[in-house]
Each structure stands twice: as structure tokens, then as C-alpha cells.
Amino acid sequence: MGSTPQPLIVDIKENSLDDGPGIRSVLFFKGCPLSCVWCHNPECIGKDVELSYDASTCVQSGECVKACKEDALSLGKTLVIDTGRCTACFDCVSACPSGALSKMGESMSVQELVARLCKDKPFFDNSGGGVTLSGGEPTYFMDYLCELLQALKRQDIHTLLQTCGAFSFPTFERLVYPHLDLIYYDLKLADPQAHKQYCGAANETILDNFIRLHAMALDGGVEVLPRIPLIVGITDTVTNLGTIAAFLRKHGVEKVQLMPYNPLWRQKVDKLGLRSRFVAASSNWMTQDQIEACADVFRRVSVDVLP
């Protein structure tokens, strides 16, 4: 089997308090085997580098238009990008005075990355935090991950993987698993058809991989926490949550985390100039009652819901 591709890093979110224990740095990898319609990190779906434009910080200087050799940019009320002409040279990003234009996806060596992450190690150590690998789907790049995780463990940094579960188990088990301290495992839709429809791929591998990881956890392996994004009308239905709850119960899983819908994702879609397939997306936050109703589905079958 050939080696996995070199990843692009979209962002390193430092000082994150919500992506695992303690103070953490979250690494967002670019590229994902799924394409969930509600994806909160749409900039991380495609594997290739992209141009992002934030109209709210643009000062209309026109520097980008001047810098573009391909004539791909024109400035009206906001900047219009002709993606057909754009060759992704990013001269416009260098010219932009306000940072409204930015490049999504940087190639970084493991060494560079570890040096950057180690800067915050004193915070990790004092808070019980560490590094969280997220994306996109980090397991797209298992060779790189293996090297990165080993380097992090050499620095005694706690490692957490957030995954959609769509990976080849043997490779994962060999390259990634030994260097992890904690796994956050997304379960979205129980019905294979629905999963295919909304997430762009089947869920058999995902469920199988989860069962195996959970078994290993029970056997003293890495702790695995299943997490369910609550997407109004798609994943938060009683049927879906009930099926997942039964699945967890059946396999002896005792706790789960629910991730309430965050409507802010749409702004990111706009910045990338993408057109969402999820046209019915709500722009409201979920109410506490809605969240509690979802949690009750799990509590009824004695699966703890973490705050």
C-alpha cells in the first residue's frame, strides 16, 4: 500500500477550551471523505488549497485587482472572483492590506508544526490540555499523522483525535492509534441511506470502526467518546437519535456527547463563495428545551449525556 498524501493545514486554533480537556490547540486538516450538508468547517472539505474572501473586513483598496496577473478579480460592491481564471497563485493575498483575502491551506512539515504547537505546551501542562486533530478528516493523512503524533508524544503532549470514522482500520490501528490519548468519534446518522444522502458516503465502515475501537477501549485501550451533531430536522429526529442510542446501548457504551447546532457556519460558507446544498438550514440556535429533549432519548436507555 502506498503512503497517504501530504496534508494541508487550514488553521491552528490556539487556546481552544471546547475541543477536549484543558487548554488545547486544534489542528484543522484540509480534506474529508464525507461532505455533510451542514458541515461547520466547509473550508476543510476539499483537499486543495482555496482562496477565501471576507467582505466584512475588505477596505476596497483594489490592491488585489492590481496584483492579479490573470485578471480573475474585479471589484464592485464586493470582490468578485472568477474561479475559472484563478490559478491559485495567491499574489492577491500578499497584496491585500486588510487580510480580507486569505489562503485556505498551508503545507507544513511535521517539524514546523510541532515547533508551533510546542509554544503553548506550558498552557497544556498546567491545564491538562494538549493538541486536538480535527478537520476535515485527519485520518486522510495517516503517514503524516503517525509522524506528527509520535513527535507530539515525544514532547509529552496529550493528543486527541476528532474523526468521522471513515478510515481503513488496519492502517489506523498501525499508524495512528498507538499515539492517541483520546478519540472523539462522530456518529451522525444511523440509517445508511440517510447517511449517504446527507453525508455523501455510506456509514457501514464508520459503525464497524466504532464498534472495534469501543471494544479496544473496554480492553484498556484509548478512550472513545461518541459525539452526535444535532442538526435540526436531519440528525435530531427521535428515530435517528433513538436508533443511535440503541446501537450504543447494545455495545455497552455508557456516555455520549451532543453537539447542538451552531448557525454561524453559514458565514464561513459565504466567505468561501460556496453555495450550500443545505438550503433549509436554520439560522437559529437550539433552545435548551430542544437540547434536553434530544438528551432524554439517550438517558432513557441509560446512556449518560455529557455536558
Add this chain to the structure above:
Amino acid sequence: MTTASVLLTSLSQVSMEKLFVGRNRLNFVTRALLQLMALQYNTRPSLRSYLKGRDGWIDFSVGIMTETGGVEQSISFVGGRVKARSSIPDDVDVTLRFVDEDALFTMIRATPNEVLLLILNNKLIPEGNWAYLQLFNYLVALLLGRAHQRMLDKAARDEHQSRKEACDPCDPDVLKELQARTAYRMRGHKTDPGVHYLEDPYLSEYSLSDFPRLEAFLDDHLEKKPEVCSERPLLITQWFREHGFENDHTGQPWDPVARQGKVFKHLMSQKTPVVRQADLLPGTTTTQPTTGSVVFPDAQGTMIWGELDSIDKRLLIPFDITRETAQTLHHDVFPFWSKRNFREWARSKYGDRPSQNLGERGVAYFVWKLVGISHTIPDFRGLLSKGTRGLISDLVDTLDDPALKDEESRVTYQAQIECLQGVNAYAAHLAAHAANEASQEPDPERKQELEEIARVCAHVPQHPARTLHEALTAIWIAWVALHNENADTGLSLGRLDQLLQPYFEADLLKLPSNSSRQAYIERAIELAGCFFMRCTDHFPLSPDLGNYLFGGASSTQALTLGGVTPNGQDGVSDMTYIFLKVTEMLSIRDVNVNARFKPGVNSDAYLSRVCEVNFITAGTPSMHNDDAVFAALRPHGYDLEDIRDWSATGCVEPTITGKHMAHTGSILMNLVAGFEMTLNNGRHPLIRGHAGPSTGDVSSGDFETFEDFFAAYATQQGHLIGLAVELNNHLAEVHAQFRPTPLLSALMGGTLQSGRDVTRGGAQFNSSGTSNIGLADVTDSLLAIKKLVFDDKRVSFAQLKRALDTNFEEDPALKALAEHGVPHFGSGDEEALAMANRVLSLVHDMYGKHENYRGGPYTVGFWSMSQHVAYGNLSGALPSGRLAYKAFTPGLTPHPSASKSFLNNILDVARLTPEHMDNNMAFNVKLVPDARDGREKTVSTMRSYVKTYFEQGGMQIQFNVVTADTLRDAMAHPENYRGLLVRISGYNAYFVTLNKQIQLELIERAEYGL
């Protein structure tokens, strides 16, 4: 309504175009107004009576002129006759110099607070004796009568309306979130080696409702205005009238030390003893049981002369004042002092020096010695262990020593003895008063308390303290006395947890049963709470101008907790946690609580508790790293035991407890002023004219390299520092020669050996502390010039200068580039950090060239009180992209846009060189709690930030744990937030008492989620 007020108010309704088409017309109107004033005062006996003081007619004159030359008028008051003239006599007492006709016109129509803004913006420059300016203002206010009142009322209404409009409708839940914070309290465990009795050191079982008397005191404190008290000024003025000020009754010049000793003894012997209802600690700084304001006419007290009629109605921090007090101050007190105060003494000796003139323009620097010098910490250890009798006996022994020949020492010791006798007399009066109250008290429980109070203050401070109650009473009585000697400017309490722990333990040892010990612990909390509430009993009497310069600042009495003992052991004790509990429950602005932390020695449990108290109170205590402060103090050559015994003074500044006359708040220096002068070849846009030397013209290409520019900045800022130091040293001489402080000297280590007053260098250690404001803004601006103009050559210096002169209006792209295209201090960029350290080092070295009046060094700090707002409001656009008149960042806090990650801010600030910040710093961080998180997680995150910052070398950090939404709601609905505590930059204030600009700065500060 008077004819004058009809005319004046009608003026305010006429448009400028109609009335003032030319300069001559305005000159004519000014003369007409002054003539009208003269007529009124000459003909109406009720008004004329105000021209007479206890010592006769008050003679003075006031000139009014414009710099443009169109107006020159004056009015003189001589022998009870008032005359207006079309010229200004050479010996005029004070002249109001207006920049132009517009400014004068504005003044005629303006409300009093708008006039202050004219002064702040350098459009109106008062020259000469300010006391007479204030007197003139008072006479104008009397003339305007109710019209003046209506103007004030309207200004207040407009302001409240504008505050409401500045805030979007807010989520009502923000108030609930804040209120809910006290409901849950973490439990602690006995882990600190110095904690011997508290099983749960966090004292989580107690809440304010367990202490009804504290609850009532707090409510009083938040509801009642401080009241101006005439007792001290009247008593000392009467004494001086009888015994002379310059010369004694034999006509011999007074030795000022001897004179101050005698007047102080008289004052304390005559002072009214007050025991507040239900209080456990006797004595008050004024005659007011809740909050009073001591007037210091010998310092800057006459600055409120103009407000005697309106101070109770002013917009910001009004004071109550009785008609009788106003009359007393006007007739009996202020006329005696109009030429006898710090500022006038300096003017009479040195004339109107450039250092004084520039200082008074408010743009470049402010020198606190105009107000006071006692920004230090007395030796309470000596007081408690020896009592005043022991201290007196030491002084007598030294006096009796045949080897003592030096007359100054003799006078100094004698004055100190008299001061201590005065304190004893006051304590005896308190004891008698409490006993008398006890005899009339029907409630047996209170009767017993009063009897105990009488017994306690019959014993202390004369004798050594034996119990916690005695120790706190002795400190409090000394505190009252010190605040009657010297204006309340940051006199600080030191390490009371260290000092009081032995008394706490001694009390407990006498108690055999568990239940009696529990009851005692509750009583100890209550006593410490009473002490805190007593410390808020005085509030500095600030003229309205002070509200715009130092918004909401109280006396700022710093208390220091934790850290290590002089021999390096863990200094956290039961009393540390008791004071933390009181801090949490009361959440008051003053006492200003500072928590020391020694990495590797103090526990995580202690730091967690400090963080939890910050969370509950939203803004206190401020936190300090012993390692960094030690490193900062070491180059001064103090013994390690002394360094380990440092305490915060005023805001944050380190002082060696009890033996160090450090006046740590001497100079508040604007680092941006020198920067603007560098950009303008020695001119300051607001000051007009040359404020500094010519160092090169930006637009003519005089700066070939960045180093050329940096050197020019060093010259300009060094020039300002030199002037500020000169003014500070002149004023230090005033304190030494005009108003020494023998009581403070008696309570300061080193004076017994030196035989000198503390104002004359008598303390064991001497220094003067400065605060330098705008470090981050100057650093980022230097970085922008270096990178954009010189390194990358993306813009010419001339283009950048044009953009600054137009406030970036014509070049928004350049502003964006300066903000986003240049790594700022706080971003984690090495070059940016190096630049910050370079500026730090430059400022430190510039002060290093100077010595203070008392022979000590200048120390250098980077906190800002509220001056980052005041100075920001007077400064133009900066190359960093900061727009004109916006606040600088508080203290030395990095700009919010420096980094997306707050951790980079922490790491950069932690790597600033501590040796260059020997007067400490303020790193302000606004944290926003996540309502979904539990208390433990929130506190753990806060502790992780602080602990890491300290381990990486950071010196000081302070939090505001409050959201912008909450602050906006408080701005619009102050009635719901009367006690909302915020940390400005070093000190605490109640948000609702702040001027609007400071409120907006706090709202706009970057916030980081928890």
C-alpha cells in the same frame, strides 16, 4: 432670576452668527458680562457678602483673553468693590487664556463639565493662581443661581440619554448571570502549610447574608454620596490663624516640621469621635459615619471652590455638602489657603517654569505631588508590637541621648512624639465616646459590643495589641490619623494577612471547644469585613476635572496577600483566606486587594481561590508573580528578606513594607506625547508651539533610517521625562519645606535612625515611582514605521504622515495595512517583542539618569490608572492604525488585534524584562465566562492562564470577568448595577460611576471566552 442670568441664559439661545460677527463684538460682550457681574456684586448685599472672608475682603483679579488677540478684559475684586476693565493688569492673579473666540464663546454658553473639556483639550488655559480661578467660578455660579442649576440638570439628562442610546437593548439574562455568581461557591481543602485552622479555606459555607451588619454597611456605602467634611480644614485653619503659619506668635519663622507636629496634635485632640451604628471598629476619617471626604486646603483642596454650590449635583461622583460646610469653606477656610498650597509654594519659589506649565496642560505628564505624597506603606508591625507608647519611648530615648546634637533631628523627633500623642488623645476620646454610647444603649448585645470597643481603644493603639480585634482597631485608628495628616492618594496597608495571623492564632488558642472556634472564625470574617467597610469611609475630594482624568478612582488603599514570608516560607495563612472571603463577599472598589503568588511555593489551591474571587467579583484581586517582582527589585540592592516583604502600593507598585518612602505614583507619563512630538519635529498638535527640541521633519525626509527616527523619539521622550522629573523634584521640595508629615514619619522604618522627616529622605529606603502609558501603542507604531516605511518601503514616511494628519480618512488601506500587515506586540513575533523590550529599556534608562529629591532612584512602571483613556483622548492618529482620540491599550496590554490567540499575548507580556519594570505593570485581560461551564472548569482555566503566565516570567495580571453586553446594560441601566466592580488599569471602580469614555473603553476591550 437675576438680570445677569437672564442675559447669560439668553446668550445661550442665540446663534453665534447673529451675535459674534467679529472679534470686537466678542470683546464688547465679554466686557458687558464682566460689568454686569461687577454691578451685581457691588449692589446686592446678599452677593457682596461672599466677597468677604474671615480675614477680611478677598482681593483678587481675573483676566480673560484670547490667543488670537481679539479679547482682553479683566475683573478685579478689591476691598469689597468689583471693577471690570478693558485690559489685564500685570499683577493679575489668574488669566483665562482661550485659544480663539470660538473657545471663549463655547465657555460662555457651556455647562461646567463642558468647560472642563475645554481645559482638557487645551482650548482654555488657566494661567496663574488656580484658587482664584475657582473662586471666580464660584462667584459666577452664585450669580447664575438657578440658571446654573438648570444647566447642570439638563447636562445630566442629556448624558443619561446618550448613555442609553449608546447601548443596544440588552439581554436581561446578563444581569441574572452576574447575580448568580455568588450563589455557587467552591469548597477548598486544607493544603497550604500556613493554614492551621480553616478546614475549608475557601469558607464556602458563608455568604454575605450571614453578616447582616456588613450587608447594611455595604448597602449604605453604595447608596450614600460621600459628604464633604469641614472639620479638619476648619480646625487646622483656626489653629494657624491663632499660631501663625509662616511665623509663630513671636514672629519667628516656624520650623515646618515642628508646626505640623503641633497642628496635628491639636487636630486629633479636637477631632469628633464617631462610632458608626453597629460597627465593631471605632473611628471615622471625617465626622460622617458612612463616607466622608477630608478636605486638604493645604494641598489641592481649593480646587473645589468653584463647585461648592454644585458638587452635590454634578454628573459624575457627586458629593453631599451642607450649606453650612460650603459657607465655612468659602468664608473661613479657603481664603486663608489661596496662596498657601503646594502649587503656589512651588510657583513662588520657581516661578511659572516650563516643567510646571507643560505638566498642567494635561497632555504629556501628570505629577501627583500636587495632591499628595503618601503613596506608601506605614510600618504597622512596629505599631502593633510596641504601641504608640513604645514608639514614643523610643523617640524620647533618642532625644535624651546626649550624643544627639543635630537640631533638625530634635525637632523631628519632638514633632513625631506630638503626633503620636494626638493619636492617643483621639483613641481616648473614642474610648470615652464608646463607653458613653454603651451606657445609653438599650440593646444588651450592642451594649456589650460598645463596652468591648471602649475597652479595646482604651488599650490600643497606646499599648501593644493582643487580639485580632485590638490589632485591627489599632491599625484603623492609625489609618484615620494618617488620612487626616495627608491627602488620601494611595496610602496602602501592606501585608495584613502576614501581620494579623499571629493574633488570629493567639485568639483561637484560648478557645477550647470546636464550636467556640467556629464562632470565632465567623467573628474574624466579620471583623475583617468591618475593616474593609471602614476603609471605604473616605473618598478623595476630587474636582470634577478629576472625573475626566482619573475616573472613579477611590483612595486606592492596596492590601497585599499571599506570597512568601521574609525568610522564604509559604506566606499563605488562615488570614489570607479570610481576607479573600471578605473580598469576595463585599466586592468593593477600595480596599484594592493584590494577591502575590510565588511559583513553586504557593499552592494551586490558593491560586484557584484567587481566580474564583476574581470570577465572583468580576474584577479583584489583581495578581502578582513574586519571581518577577523580586527580579525587578534586586538591582536596587535591597536585602532578600526585604524584597520578600514587598507589598503593592496604590494600584500595583512594589514597596518594601513599612520602611520605604517610594511615592510610587509620582509621575504619570504619556509615552505617545513624545512620539507625536517626534512626528511633528518637537511640536505637539494639541499643546501648540514647541513642546520639545527640533529633531527632524518627517515630510522633508530628515529621517534616513529607522534608527534616526528612534533616536529622535528617545530625545523627545527624554525631554518630557526630564521636565516631569524636574517638576516632581520641585514639588518634593514643597512637601519637605511646606508641609512635612511627622505622623507618617513616626510610622516609617528608618526615621528613628535618620532623624529626618520622610518627606526629607528620612525613611530607610527612598525612591519615586513612575507610570508610563502607551507602551503597546508606541511599540506597534514604531514597528509599523520600521516595516512599512524603512524595511519593506511600502509607503513613504511623508505619505504615512499625511495619513496620520487626516486620521487615515483618505487612506483606509494604509490603516488596514498597519493593523494587519505588521506583526504587533502580543502576536508572538520575535521582532515585535524585541521592540517592546527596547522601548521598555529606553524608558527605564531615561529615568535612570535622574535622582529624586530625597536622594533615591526613579522606578519605572507600565500601568495606567485611567490615563490610557485620558491621554488617548488627547492624542492624534498613530502609525499602528489607532485612530485619533481613541483610548490607548490599558497598562501595557497588547492591542486586541495583535493575535487571534490570547495565549500569544500572555507569552509576549511574560517575556518583558522585569528589571525594566521596577514599578510594576498592568496586564489587563477581559474574560467572558461560558454559562454552560461549571465553576470548577472556569476557575481551572483561569488558574492555568495565570500560573503559566507567571511560570513564563509575567509580573502582574488582572481580570475583568464580564461581557461587553453586561457593561452595555449597566451603562443604560446604572440603577441595576450600582456595585458592578471593574478593574481599570491598576485600580478598581464601580462601572456606573465612570465617565462615558472609560465606560466605552471597557466595553470595547477585547474579550476572551472562558
